[in-house]
Amino acid sequence: MDEGAHPVSEISLYEGLLTTRAIRRYTNEPVTESALRDILFAAPAAPIASRSASWS
Amino acid sequence: MVLTDGEVAAGAKHLIGETARKFWNAKREADGYDRGSGAQADSPKGRMAHTMQQYVDTFESVPVLVLGCFLPYRHTTFVDGASVYPACQNLLLAARAMGYGGVMTIWHMAVEAELRELLHMPETVRIMATITLGRPQGQHGPVRRRPMAELVYGDRWGEAPAWATDPDGVRHTAAGPPVGT
Numbered sequence: 001m002d003e004g005a006h007p008v009s010e011i012s013l014y015e016g017l018l019t020t021r022a023i024r025r026y027t028n029e030p031v032t033e034s035a036l037r038d039i040l041f042a043a044p045a046a047p048i049a050s051r052s053a054s055w056s
Numbered sequence: 057m058v059l060t061d062g063e064v065a066a067g068a069k070h071l072i073g074e075t076a077r078k079f080w081n082a083k084r085e086a087d088g089y090d091r092g093s094g095a096q097a098d099s100p101k102g103r104m105a106h107t108m109q110q111y112v113d114t115f116e117s118v119p120v121l122v123l124g125c126f127l128p129y130r131h132t133t134f135v136d137g138a139s140v141y142p143a144c145q146n147l148l149l150a151a152r153a154m155g156y157g158g159v160m161t162i163w164h165m166a167v168e169a170e171l172r173e174l175l176h177m178p179e180t181v182r183i184m185a186t187i188t189l190g191r192p193q194g195q196h197g198p199v200r201r202r203p204m205a206e207l208v209y210g211d212r213w214g215e216a217p218a219w220a221t222d223p224d225g226v227r228h229t230a231a232g233p234p235v236g237t
Contacts, residue, residue, distance in 0.1 A: 009152070011153075019197055019199065020149060020157075021197065021199055022159040024110070026189075026193060028117075030060070031060070031189055036060075039151045040058065040147065042147060043124075043150070046142035046146040
């Protein structure tokens with residue numbers, strides 16, 4: 001991961017859960033590719049339905 | 057699928073933008089966003105209407121469009137969402153942790169066939185979520201929700217346990233139209 005490319009907020013996980021709003025207004029700033037990579041890396045770390053798991 | 061710049065991304069954003077505008081215009085009318093408290097620009101309803109209008113009107117300029125997809129390998133059921141939506145929420149929280157923000161919708165549903173063709177997506181893939189991401193113009197902050205005692209029950213439906221109380225300073229919202237409208 002690119003340290004410092006998009007400093008990760010130091011708020012706690014719990015505070016983040018309580019304060020994350022739906023964001024519908026964006027600045028013109030692009031989302032950097034390294035941030036996209038880290039965001040998309042986090043997505044499938046979530047639980048999935050067990051019937052969907054492809055056990056090997 | 058992650059769509060940012062270029063012709064294909066622009067095409068996908070336009071397809072979903074068109075359906076978003078249709079959806080919001082219909083909802084704005086049906087749910088009376090220009091009536092009652094919605095007529096006041098500084099009310100929660102009025103602010104929501106303003107934000108939604110701006111969101112759909114400028115949908116083509118969202119920095120990132122993510123389509124959360126699912127590739128079923130058995131027959132599909134409603135449980136399939138359990139394999140996708142937690143990942144979508146993780147994605148939104150990860151974005152938030154990096155100073156970005158976003159929102160999840162199902163606006164792809166009206167243009168799924170067109171998206172499939174544009175993105176060369178096999179028929180076997182199901183699109184489950186439309187998520188936009190970018191740097192927020194505004195700020196995150198405490199969200200308003202219904203009081204906990206209205207939502208959390210103990211041994212009997214409708215009866216909240218004694219511990220189901222909100223922390224001090226929580227701002228509430230109510231189900232249905234605001235009182236006095």
